[in-house]
């Protein structure tokens with residue numbers, strides 16, 4: 001390790017998106033390596049609205065590996081962090097920064113300690129896949145710092161060991177996690193099916209549903225499903241393989257009706273597997289079910305799907321609209337049924353890409369109050385409203401994969417001390 005003094009700190013910052021599965025991963029064949037029982041496909045969400053920023057630093061003055069998440073120090077002793085750190089370290093190569101007079105050999109990396117600071121620009125552990133963006137960002141940033149030569153797919157196989165769904169956040173656009181055949185998991189990795197520009201009409205609206213209950217974590221939920229659900233066996237063996245090829249075709253051809261039909265069916269089957277688990281797991285709540293009914297009714301009325309819905313291990317709805325026009329109609333419906341609480345203004349109720357609000361003619365509370373019932377329920381007296389049942393909405397779209405942040409002002413660690421800013 002050559003350096004003029006022991007005071008240098010070398011660091012790298014990166015930003016990584018989250019993703020939403022349209023063909024779900026649910027069930028592992030290996031808990032430690034995190035090997036799934038079926039392939040899955042996801043859409044990467046625009047990091048402009050939901051993303052993780054991570055800064056990783058190395059210095060001979062650091063005495064141990066340390067990590068801060070959203071400003072608070074957390075332990076790195078968990079197996080998932082340890083596995084990612086070990087795998088990345090074993091692939092580190094020599095680096096030389098002549099300007100700073102720093103040289104780190106392959107062997108040095110085994111002895112040097114790391115500081116990691118990460119920030120999610122959305123709620124952590126709230127069913128918005130923070131672990132996916134978080135582990136993908138950790139692995140991506142460390143790979144850049146340590147001059148790891150592997151490509152994104154090979155890095156995805158490391159991120160997978162932090163959280164399964166994280167492997168799909170190494171790419172933008174549409175991504176497939178191939179379950180793989182090797183016992184050591186080396187071929188269980190993500191590949192990009194199409195980048196974010198391929199199908200850029202799609203608009204995504206996430207309904208963050210108010211929920212008081214503590215949910216079963218994905219990790220323990222899927223373990224219980226593997227142990228007890230016969231439907232899961234059938235799904236993994238018979239249903240998903242066909243859906244994966246149909247979904248790939250639908251994405252390739254920008255075939256929205258097939259995309260929507262497959263997305264909704266797969267979300268519903270995943271939740272049916274949860275119900276088939278003993279004891280049963282309930283991730284969706286009444287609000288989630290209501291959102292499904294609203295979308296189903298509208299799609300049927302239009303005679304072709306306008307919007308797809310999908311739900312992960314929680315009550316939040318992820319709604320994918322075929323284009324911007326449809327997204328404005330969707331937003332009008334959502335605000336008709338779920339108006340904000342009296343103390344919430346429309347501007348803080350809809351976050352992300354607010355331009356859709358304007359297109360939908362919804363600039364203030366009076367516009368929301370004036371919304372007419374949607375035509376598909378005309379003549380139906382049960383057009384009840386559910387004020388307060390949704391906490392807020394996030395408007396977004398498919399987005400790009402991880403990027404390095406070259407602007408030092410975005411770093412989360414101090415350049416001199418390597419401690420959080």
Ligand SMILES: Nc1ncnc2c1ncn2[C@@H]1O[C@H](COP(=O)(O)OP(=O)(O)OP(=O)(O)O)[C@@H](O)[C@H]1O
Pocket residue numbers: 052069118119120123124125126127128129130131132133134135138217218312313314
């Ligand atoms: N930015 C991050 N960097 C590293 N690890 C993170 C980061 N954000 C979250 N995590 C890890 O992920 C855990 C949260 O994962 P969890 O699966 O409970 O929630 P989630 O991913 O937000 O929601 P869900 O999986 O239900 O969509 C955190 O406790 C932490 O260990």
Ligand SMILES: C[C@@](O)(CCOP(=O)(O)OP(=O)(O)O)CC(=O)O
Pocket residue numbers: 020021023024025026034040131162163164165166218219311312313
């Ligand atoms: C329902 C899902 O979101 C489950 C995600 O599970 P995780 O990736 O969070 O689980 P672990 O691998 O145990 O960390 C579906 C999906 O994202 O494919």
